[in-house]
Amino acid sequence: MQALRHVVCALSGGVDSAVAALLLRRRGYQVTGVFMKNWDSLDEHGVCTADKDCEDAYRVCQILDIPFHQVSYVKEYWNDVFSDFLNEYEKGRTPNPDIVCNKHIKFSCFFHYAVDNLGADAIATGHYARTSLEDEEVFEQKHVKKPEGLFRNRFEVRNAVKLLQAADSFKDQTFFLSQVSQDALRRTIFPLGGLTKEFVKKIAAENRLHHVLQKKESMGMCFIGKRNFEHFLLQYLQPRPGHFISIEDNKVLGTHKVPCVLTLNQDGTVWVTAVQAVRALATGQFAVFYKGDECLGSGKILRLGPSAYTLQKGQRRAGMATESPSDSPEDGPGLSPLL
Numbered sequence: 281m282q283a284l285r286h287v288v289c290a291l292s293g294g295v296d297s298a299v300a301a302l303l304l305r306r307r308g309y310q311v312t313g314v315f316m317k318n319w320d321s322l323d324e325h326g327v328c329t330a331d332k333d334c335e336d337a338y339r340v341c342q343i344l345d346i347p348f349h350q351v352s353y354v355k356e357y358w359n360d361v362f363s364d365f366l367n368e369y370e371k372g373r374t375p376n377p378d379i380v381c382n383k384h385i386k387f388s389c390f391f392h393y394a395v396d397n398l399g400a401d402a403i404a405t406g407h408y409a410r411t412s413l414e415d416e417e418v419f420e421q422k423h424v425k426k427p428e429g430l431f432r433n434r435f436e437v438r439n440a441v442k443l444l445q446a447a448d449s450f451k452d453q454t455f456f457l458s459q460v461s462q463d464a465l466r467r468t469i470f471p472l473g474g475l476t477k478e479f480v481k482k483i484a485a486e487n488r489l490h491h492v493l494q495k496k497e498s499m500g501m502c503f504i505g506k507r508n509f510e511h512f513l514l515q516y517l518q519p520r521p522g523h524f525i526s527i528e529d530n531k532v533l534g535t536h537k538v539p540c541v542l543t544l545n546q547d548g549t550v551w552v553t554a555v556q557a558v559r560a561l562a563t564g565q566f567a568v569f570y571k572g573d574e575c576l577g578s579g580k581i582l583r584l585g586p587s588a589y590t591l592q593k594g595q596r597r598a599g600m601a602t603e604s605p606s607d608s609p610e611d612g613p614g615l616s617p618l619l
């Protein structure tokens with residue numbers, strides 16, 4: 281008899297990850313819940329909200345009858361996310377800690393803990409996003425042997441997993457996942473990718489998960505509140521469709537709205553020239569690129585010109601721009617330039 285698939289789900293104590301774990305249970309997987317403590321200071325009221333969240337995550341595990349673990353990434357969060365956040369501010373840039381946290385904490389520290397320490401076949405989160413893999417294909421990744429060196433880069437190009445926008449466009453979180461490595465993405469299940477938030481709440485209410493229903497919703501960039509990210513950006517950008525053109529045969533592969541030309545510089549950075557002036561650009565923020573509903577990747581904005589900006593080397597996820605074969609495969613394979 282085949283052993284049950286083991287999925288380790290990141291549980292924040294909120295409704296989304298609670299329902300993600302419930303759905304994985306219903307699919308018949310062996311599920312383990314893990315709460316991450318990333319910040320241990322008290323707030324201005326003397327309350328450490330992480331403790332309450334941890335209790336809520338624990339209760340979810342009790343209700344679902346699954347094992348619970350707690351891990352601390354306070355040091356890693358401070359070194360890799362918060363210090364970067366402060367440094368960027370000092371340089372006068374506008375950082376995006378959520379993108380950096382997803383890259384370094386959830387999809388690196390947590391991912392390795394789940395796979396290496398808990399023996400997970402796959403990880404899961406309550407993010408609203410989808411990938412191009414079915415669950416079974418995700419589980420198969422465990423047994424895929426990756427070649428080394430140059431061949432590994434080609435292998436990565438051929439087997440790149442797509443990060444796709446969620447069905448619920450108000451909740452889509454691919455923007456914040458745009459720096460997640462291919463290694464982590466191909467072992468990840470997003471159980472909520474095809475659902476609306478309303479439906480997720482309904483599932484929670486019907487399954488004794490009332491204690492997580494009342495909680496305040498986090499939207500990544502909390503200051504913008506609940507809104508459709510594309511509509512939000514359209515208040516600042518003039519949409520005008522442009523084309524994606526294949527570098528190999530000059531064929532138009534599709535159209536895009538965010539119109540720009542990407543030029544790969546010799547030092548590995550990318551120069552992005554906007555066709556029209558773009559409002560509210562800020563160094564330190566990430567430029568995230570989409571082709572239809574596929575999130576191609578992103579890069580941190582380093583410098584601004586009158587109509588262009590430079591992206592940091594090695595900040596790209598799979599498929600965003602051409603890359604020399606000697607670069608780390610984590611930064612992903614090449615695609616066509618965006619014109």
Ligand SMILES: Nc1ncnc2c1ncn2[C@@H]1O[C@H](COP(=O)(O)OP(=O)(O)OP(=O)(O)O)[C@@H](O)[C@H]1O
Pocket residue numbers: 289290291292293294295296297298314315316317318386404405406407497498499500
């Ligand atoms: N402290 C944490 N411990 C474990 N997992 C976490 C933690 N914070 C976030 N996550 C994971 O990342 C996902 C997205 O986090 P985000 O902060 O955007 O929360 P959210 O969309 O409000 O989700 P939730 O309702 O589960 O809190 C969560 O659904 C969960 O899987």
